[in-house]
Amino acid sequence: MNRSKNLERLENEQFDICIIGGGASGAGCALDAVLRGFKVALIEKEDFAAETSSKSTKLIHGGVRYLEQAFKNFDFAQLRQVRHGLEERHTVIRNAPHLAHPLALITPVFSWFEGFYFTIGLTIYGFFAKNDTMPKAQWLNKKETFEHIPTLTPKLHSSVMYYDGQLDDARYCLALAHSADEAGAAVVNHSTITGFEKDSNGKLVAATVKDNIFDKTISVKAKLFINCTGPHGDSIRLLANSTQEKRLRPSKGVHIMLPPEVLCSQDAMLIPKTKDGRVVFVIPFEGEVMVGTTDDEYRDLDKEPILIEQEIDFLLDTLRPYIANVPNKSQIKSGFGGLRPLIASSGSKATKKLVRDHEVEYDETSNLLSLLGGKWTTYRLMAKDTIDEACKLLNKEAECKTELHYLIGGENYNFEEWRNIQEKYKLEEDICQHLAKKYGTRAKNVLEASDLTDRIHRAYPFIKAEVIYTVRYEMVNSLRDFFARRTRLELIDWKATHSSVDTVAEIMAAELNWSEQQTQANSDDYKKLLKNFIQSANIVV
Ligand SMILES: Cc1cc2nc3c(=O)[nH]c(=O)nc-3n(C[C@H](O)[C@H](O)[C@H](O)COP(=O)(O)OP(=O)(O)OC[C@H]3O[C@@H](n4cnc5c(N)ncnc54)[C@H](O)[C@@H]3O)c2cc1C
Structure with missing residues (x-):
């Protein structure tokens, strides 16, 4: 995934579809659309899965409680949703068996x-x-x-x-964005849609995009814009057409x-x-x-x-x-x-009590398509419904291909490969198993990217080579991208994260050409954020 090249494409090309938001919904739509032959842009404000999609319970489920509610209230919509969730469990696991399992x-x-x-x-x-x-x-x-x-x-x-x-939600979302990128979509993170340009009929023709890393603003042209901003869905809907009512709670x-x-x-x-x-x-x-x-x-x-x-x-x-x-x-x-x-x-x-189902909403005035609501479990069906609608709007006949499409690292995955990694690289068992589970068939690529195989923190299997690999090939641009989403250390241990910040910052600085001052500022900001979490929870770690 090459952010600079993709940004250049965003600036210079005209897209069929521009997707706003790189969570499960947006990354899922990007992959579906690019596999159907559309020219696709995917633009994410922070990082892939930075918001809800990295903070779920990580279950792929129909929802036991929703089934009970469906029977108690004779609610067939709820029952349909449970059935969809249960049907998708199998597909979510099949397509990325390194990231999801029973x-x-x-x-x-x-x-x-x-x-x-x-x-x-x-x-x-x-x-x-x-x-x-x-x-x-x-x-x-x-x-x-x-x-x-x-x-x-x-x-x-x-x-x-x-x-x-169960799935690793953040890495699953990254695998969707990465797979879309490899299939030809122009995928960028750390870029915010701040406004739209419209034609004389009020239809969206371009989006104003702020690159939050280099503080530059560009215009991205597309025939259709799809709003996949999760809980922020109303802000994009109203930016496109201010007369609309809010829909989300x-x-x-x-x-x-x-x-x-x-x-x-x-x-x-x-x-x-x-x-x-x-x-x-x-x-x-x-x-x-x-x-x-x-x-x-x-x-x-x-x-x-x-x-x-x-x-x-x-x-x-x-x-x-x-x-x-x-x-x-x-x-x-x-x-x-x-x-x-x-x-x-x-x-x-x-x-x-609100139903966790999704809705594809079309605003005729602005020509904005919005994917609202939904669950991680049904992200693929949600994307299918959305891109089916996009096909109608863009006059294209193309079948959805995601049901049998392996995600990056998923095809021919065999967990037992960790033993070969161990034999070749002479690393400890937990490190090899961790690499196999998180990178699938690309685990060896991490070790080919760098020979820095020592641990980032003594209690966890994350190694320094992962910093280099994720910056070069998984679009890591900040300390939090690495600690919260490429690895999950921020989610599992604040103290260990805090004490690992300087180590990771030093490696990242060399990869991303941060100055000494920048490196210090990035470390300090992230440590401050972690301290804020600890204070707000009022715990001693
Ligand atoms: C506590 C909790 C537990 C859950 N547990 C489960 C579960 O176990 N199983 C399950 O199936 N579902 C679960 N869910 C639901 C599931 O996580 C969400 O439905 C799903 O992640 C939503 O994905 P999304 O892409 O729609 O939204 P998000 O993941 O929030 O993605 C929207 C993205 O849009 C970006 N964005 C916003 N504004 C802009 C802009 N102007 N320009 C560019 N980008 C922008 C954001 O940065 C964000 O990354 C849970 C949800 C929560 C909150």
């Missing part, structure tokens, strides 16, 4: 009746997943339950185990990160009911345990939705009835918050 989830229950209820519910959930090879739901007795998660409370009666998928969800001893398991736990009537997941992620999420309306979209103290209390309280030794605040290593791009169907609904 995950067993255990639901502890406290009576025979509860066990019966969840077994029926989760068995029905499995029925909706046709063409799926995941194991079916199973009622486990107490002994079997403890074999899966030994840290649960002895008060439980039994548990129900079922399967969904963003809702904040946070996760906290705890040490692996909380679960001592490769399996996850589903807490079926919280005080406010939702579900909470306790999931192994990157060697740690992630707990989330919350669901609260959020209005200040210009401010990052970071973790606050009360949210930690809520999540720890929710864990209390399920874990024998409930962790305390001092064990929290980090946390993160994201905004769900929910569509407001009727004014007074609480955000937890």
Whole structure:
């Protein structure tokens, strides 16, 4: 991925489609459109998956709770959405098996009746997943339950185990953008759409784009603009046509990160009911345990939705009835918050009841197409619906090709390749496994890019060569791009991230030609941000 070359293309070429926003929706649309033969530009304000798409619960699922709601409320739209999610699990895993895999989830229950209820519910959930090879739901007795998660409370009666998928959301999004780039799309990050140029009929003909790295403004011409800015969707809709009404009701969800001893398991736990009537997941992620999420309306979209103290209390309280030794605040290593791009169907609904489905909206006045709402799980179907609509508007007949399209690093992937990497490069096992899982068939390219194979932080498998590789080939332009999205250290351990900043900054400075002053300023800014996270959560790390 070559940012300068792509920026040059943005300035000099005329595109069929210009996609605004490089999250799951935008990157998914870019890949779909370029595979159908369109000339595509993809423009992202910060970094690929910088917002919601790197801050999800990382599940590829139909949504157990949505199934329950669908039955309780006779809501067929909700049921359709569950079915779509379950059907897509298989495709999401197939196309990038290094970044997504099946995950067993255990639901502890406290009576025979509860066990019966969840077994029926989760068995029905499995029925909706046709063409799926995941194991079916199973009622486990107490002994079997403890074999899966030994840290649960002895008060439980039994548990129900079922399967969904799990993905590394940020790297999956990068793989989509990277695959679109390799297929011919002009993909750039750190560039903001700040305005539009219109023809005499009010239709969009060009976008004003600010390159946030070199502080330069360019104009990008396209026949069709597609708004994929997630929770910011209304700002682009209104920029294109100020007479439109707002459609989105963003809702904040946070996760906290705890040490692996909380679960001592490769399996996850589903807490079926919280005080406010939702579900909470306790999931192994990157060697740690992630707990989330919350669901609260959020209005200040210009401010990052970071973790606050009360949210930690809520999540720890929710864990209390399920874990024998409930962790305390001092064990929290980090946390993160994201905004769900929910569509407001009727004014007074609480955000937890708003349907997580998507909508492709066409504004005839400006000719803007907007992809609103949705979930990570269904990103490919959302992109298909959007590009089907683009085909109609641009008068092109072309079939969607993404269902069987491997993403970068996914084709011929075999996890066992880590052993060959180990034999050739004589690295420790955890480092080789990490490289295989995160870069797939391109793991060796990381080691070919540099012989700096020592660890960035002694407790984690990330190595210095990854800084060089991700700057050169994955469009890393800032410390946060590297720590939060190419690797996930910021999400799992604030203290380790803070102490690794200078090491990474030094390597990055040489690659990106930062001056000494720039390097210092970038390190200081990022450390300040991390301190702000720690203060806002009011924890000691
Ligand atoms: C807490 C939480 C948990 C979730 N868990 C799950 C889950 O487990 N499974 C699941 O399927 N879904 C989950 N979701 C939903 C899923 O994460 C989102 O639906 C999805 O990531 C949204 O992707 P997006 O591309 O629409 O939005 P985003 O990821 O927010 O992308 C929009 C992008 O647009 C960019 N942008 C904004 N304005 C501009 C501009 N002017 N110019 C250029 N770029 C711009 C932003 O920087 C951003 O990167 C969860 C969501 C949350 C908040």
